[in-house]
Amino acid sequence: MKQFEQSRLLNSLPDQFFAALSKKVIEYAAMGHDMINLGQGNPDQPTPDHIVASLKAAANRPDFHKYPPFQGQVFLKEAAAEFYKREYNVDLDPHTEIAVLFGGKAGLVELPMCLxxxxxxxxxxxxGYPDYWSGAAMAGAAMDYMPLVEENNFLPDYEEIGEERLERAKLLLLNYPNNPTGAQATRYFFDETVQLAEKHNICVVHDFAYGGIGFDRQKPPSFLQSKGAKEIGVELYTLSKTYNMAGWRVAFLAGNKSVISAINLLQDHLYVSLFSAVQQAAATALTGPQNCVRELSDTYERRRDALVKACQAIGWNVKAPAGSFFAWLPVPKPYTSVEFSDLLLEKAHVVTAPGIGFGAYGEGYVRVGLLTEENRLEEAIKRIGKLGLFIDKKAGK
Known part of the structure; x- marks a missing residue:
C-alpha cells in the first residue's frame, strides 16, 4: 500500500511521552500482575445522578436532534455566567465573554492558533501540562519556559524572567491548582499577573481545570476575580474534574471579548458545537445542587491524607498538595524520574508518571494521581516501602 507523507505540521508535534508508559502498563497487566495505576489523570468516580438524568431527559427532546447553534446554546452560556457570579462574584456577559468548548484540551490547543x-x-x-506544547506547535509559536520550583511554591518568578523576555511574549499560560505539582495560587499572585500583563501587553490564559478541588478549606481563587483580569486575559473551565464529566467533552472559556470572538471564529470552521443534550446536562451541573462538588473535593482530600501518611510511614518525605487530584513526590537519589518510575512499575507494580514528562524542571519528581480508593493508595506505598529505598529518613528529601 502506498504511504503518503505526513504534513510538516504533524511532524512538528511533540512526542506523546505517556504513550510509552501506557504501553508498559498494558504489558505488565497482561502478565497477570495486580497493577495499581497512579500515573493517569482520569477521574474514577461516576458523574452525579442528577446530571446524568438531565442528559437522559434532554436526549428525548426532538428539538435537540438537530445541529445546535454554531457557537453553543445560549442557556449554557447563561449557566456559565451564573456559575461565575455565584462562585466568584465575577460578572460575565454570556453573549460576548463566554465561549463553549469541546473540552478543555481542545481550547488550550486552539488558543495559541487564535492569538x-x-x-x-x-x-x-x-x-506543565504537555498539551500546552501541542498548542504552541500547532501555531508555530516558540515557547519560553517559566520554571516552577518548590522554593517559590511552584509559582513562576516574574523577576527572574526579565524585561526583555516579557516584552517579546504575546501569551502567558498559567494553571492553578496546578497539574502536576498540586500547588495553589493566591489572589495576590493573580493581581501581580494582571499588572505584569497590562505593562507588557501580554494575553493571560489561566487553565482553571482543577478549580473545584481545593484542600484544607482553601477554595482556589479564580484569575478573573482580580481587578482588570477580563481586560487582559481569559480563564478556561472544564466540567470534567469538578463534576466528574470526563469524556463528555464540555468546557467553556470566559473573559476578554476579543479572545472569545477569536476562538468562536476558529471553532466555526471546525465544529457545529456540542450535542444540545450534553449542553443541557452541563447547564444542570453548573446551576444545580453543588453538594456533589464539595463531596468530591472531600474525597480527594481524604485520599491525599492517606497517601501522605503512608509515605511518612515508610520514611518518604513528601509534601501534601494544596489542590487538584495529584501529588508531586520527590525521587530518591540516585534515580532519575524515569528510572524511579520504571523501578516502581517493575518491582512494585505501581504506576507513576515521571516528572521529566512535564518539562525539564519536572526532573526529580513523580506525579501520583489520587484517583483510586484509600486502601489502594496505602497498598501502593506499602509495596514501594518494601523496596527499601527510604530506610534512611533523609533519602526522600
Whole structure:
C-alpha cells in the first residue's frame, strides 16, 4: 500500500511521552500482575445522578436532534455566567465573554492558533501540562519556559524572567491548582499577573481545570476575580474534574471579548458545537445542587491524607498538595524520574508518571494521581516501602 507523507505540521508535534508508559502498563497487566495505576489523570468516580438524568431527559427532546447553534446554546452560556457570579462574584456577559468548548484540551490547543503567528513567543510553565506544547506547535509559536520550583511554591518568578523576555511574549499560560505539582495560587499572585500583563501587553490564559478541588478549606481563587483580569486575559473551565464529566467533552472559556470572538471564529470552521443534550446536562451541573462538588473535593482530600501518611510511614518525605487530584513526590537519589518510575512499575507494580514528562524542571519528581480508593493508595506505598529505598529518613528529601 502506498504511504503518503505526513504534513510538516504533524511532524512538528511533540512526542506523546505517556504513550510509552501506557504501553508498559498494558504489558505488565497482561502478565497477570495486580497493577495499581497512579500515573493517569482520569477521574474514577461516576458523574452525579442528577446530571446524568438531565442528559437522559434532554436526549428525548426532538428539538435537540438537530445541529445546535454554531457557537453553543445560549442557556449554557447563561449557566456559565451564573456559575461565575455565584462562585466568584465575577460578572460575565454570556453573549460576548463566554465561549463553549469541546473540552478543555481542545481550547488550550486552539488558543495559541487564535492569538499567535509563527515565531511569536508564549510563556509556559515548566513543569506543565504537555498539551500546552501541542498548542504552541500547532501555531508555530516558540515557547519560553517559566520554571516552577518548590522554593517559590511552584509559582513562576516574574523577576527572574526579565524585561526583555516579557516584552517579546504575546501569551502567558498559567494553571492553578496546578497539574502536576498540586500547588495553589493566591489572589495576590493573580493581581501581580494582571499588572505584569497590562505593562507588557501580554494575553493571560489561566487553565482553571482543577478549580473545584481545593484542600484544607482553601477554595482556589479564580484569575478573573482580580481587578482588570477580563481586560487582559481569559480563564478556561472544564466540567470534567469538578463534576466528574470526563469524556463528555464540555468546557467553556470566559473573559476578554476579543479572545472569545477569536476562538468562536476558529471553532466555526471546525465544529457545529456540542450535542444540545450534553449542553443541557452541563447547564444542570453548573446551576444545580453543588453538594456533589464539595463531596468530591472531600474525597480527594481524604485520599491525599492517606497517601501522605503512608509515605511518612515508610520514611518518604513528601509534601501534601494544596489542590487538584495529584501529588508531586520527590525521587530518591540516585534515580532519575524515569528510572524511579520504571523501578516502581517493575518491582512494585505501581504506576507513576515521571516528572521529566512535564518539562525539564519536572526532573526529580513523580506525579501520583489520587484517583483510586484509600486502601489502594496505602497498598501502593506499602509495596514501594518494601523496596527499601527510604530506610534512611533523609533519602526522600
Amino acid at each position: 499567535m503567528n509563527a515565531g511569536d513567543y508564549m510563556l509556559v510553565p515548566d513543569p
